[in-house]
Amino acid sequence: MPDQTFDGGTDPAEPEATGPTTADGERALPPAVRVSDLWKRFGDQIAVAGIDLELPAGKFIGLVGPNGAGKTTTLSMVTGLLRPDRGTVEVGGHDVWRDPVAVKSRIGVLPEGLRLFERLTGRELLGYTGRLRGLPGAEVDKRATQLLDVLDLAGSQHKLVVDYSTGMRKKIGLAAALLHNPEVLFLDEPFEGVDPVSAATIRRVLERYTASGATVVFSSHVMELVESLCDWVAVMAAGRIRAQGTLAEVRGSASSLQNAFLELVGAHGRDTGDTLDWLGGGAAR
Numbered sequence: 001m002p003d004q005t006f007d008g009g010t011d012p013a014e015p016e017a018t019g020p021t022t023a024d025g026e027r028a029l030p031p032a033v034r035v036s037d038l039w040k041r042f043g044d045q046i047a048v049a050g051i052d053l054e055l056p057a058g059k060f061i062g063l064v065g066p067n068g069a070g071k072t073t074t075l076s077m078v079t080g081l082l083r084p085d086r087g088t089v090e091v092g093g094h095d096v097w098r099d100p101v102a103v104k105s106r107i108g109v110l111p112e113g114l115r116l117f118e119r120l121t122g123r124e125l126l127g128y129t130g131r132l133r134g135l136p137g138a139e140v141d142k143r144a145t146q147l148l149d150v151l152d153l154a155g156s157q158h159k160l161v162v163d164y165s166t167g168m169r170k171k172i173g174l175a176a177a178l179l180h181n182p183e184v185l186f187l188d189e190p191f192e193g194v195d196p197v198s199a200a201t202i203r204r205v206l207e208r209y210t211a212s213g214a215t216v217v218f219s220s221h222v223m224e225l226v227e228s229l230c231d232w233v234a235v236m237a238a239g240r241i242r243a244q245g246t247l248a249e250v251r252g253s254a255s256s257l258q259n260a261f262l263e264l265v266g267a268h269g270r271d272t273g274d275t276l277d278w279l280g281g282g283a284a285r
């Protein structure tokens with residue numbers, strides 16, 4: 001359990017600690033997330049086509065793929081927001097659809113298209129979220145103060161969420177997702193629309209969180225970011241997993257994750273030069 005993250009006590013909603021890896025990292029932990037034969041179809045569109053994933057505990061995990069690959073659909077099913085057509089998902093050994101309460105007490109989620117209670121202030125939002133999570137009021141106050149401070153939102157804590165910028169919304173959403181000290185944190189595009197200063201802040205918080213034994217799973221298109229942050233990567237394209245493993249395994253002999261990614265999704269050397277021959281100052285209007 002990553003309790004030292006915010007100097008918090010153990011979460012009363014958490015019945016037992018999973019325990020971090022040993023200093024030498026030798027002790028094998030059960031996977032944080034296990035996905036088996038997961039499918040989702042929207043009409044004629046197969047968004048997720050039978051994926052299997054085993055996401056190791058205590059790692060910073062990147063789920064990458066081109067637009068429309070099925071990342072959001074996968075994360076929505078894994079976090080219990082969208083019912084799969086077929087397949088199973090386990091978080092910490094608990095089935096997401098058979099045992100949703102056990103799973104939801106162990107996870108934090110920053111979904112795509114984050115919906116927040118807009119007419120609350122940032123501070124009120126955290127207070128409300130903490131009480132919904134069953135935390136005592138004094139503990140919620142303490143953790144909220146620390147999170148607002150660390151995420152550089154203390155000066156805006158009494159502003160209504162509706163008046164927050166995109167980056168501030170991501171940060172207050174992240175604070176709400178972390179408040180109950182989850183074992184696994186799922187983030188859909190956490191750095192999109194976030195300025196470099198805020199991105200560095202978010203990054204520091206997440207690095208500290210994983211260093212204490214917790215697991216972060218995040219989706220992104222930004223390969224440099226994934227390469228610099230993640231220990232473990234899953235590459236998705238057209239609803240399937242093309243590769244999964246440590247960063248070194250997925251990168252293979254390619255010079256960068258970006259190049260490995262382009263190979264894996266079949267986009268290397270794609271030519272646009274001839275098709276757009278009308279585009280540019282020298283071309284006929």
Ligand SMILES: Nc1ncnc2c1ncn2[C@@H]1O[C@H](COP(=O)(O)OP(=O)(O)OP(=O)(O)O)[C@@H](O)[C@H]1O
Binds near residue numbers: 067071073
């Ligand atoms: N509610 C829905 N109804 C119909 N089709 C959907 C729905 N949600 C997703 N899809 C389709 O499923 C496929 C996967 O979409 P998804 O949003 O999971 O991809 P993604 O990898 O998250 O993409 P992006 O990186 O662009 O956010 C796409 O073809 C998309 O159009």
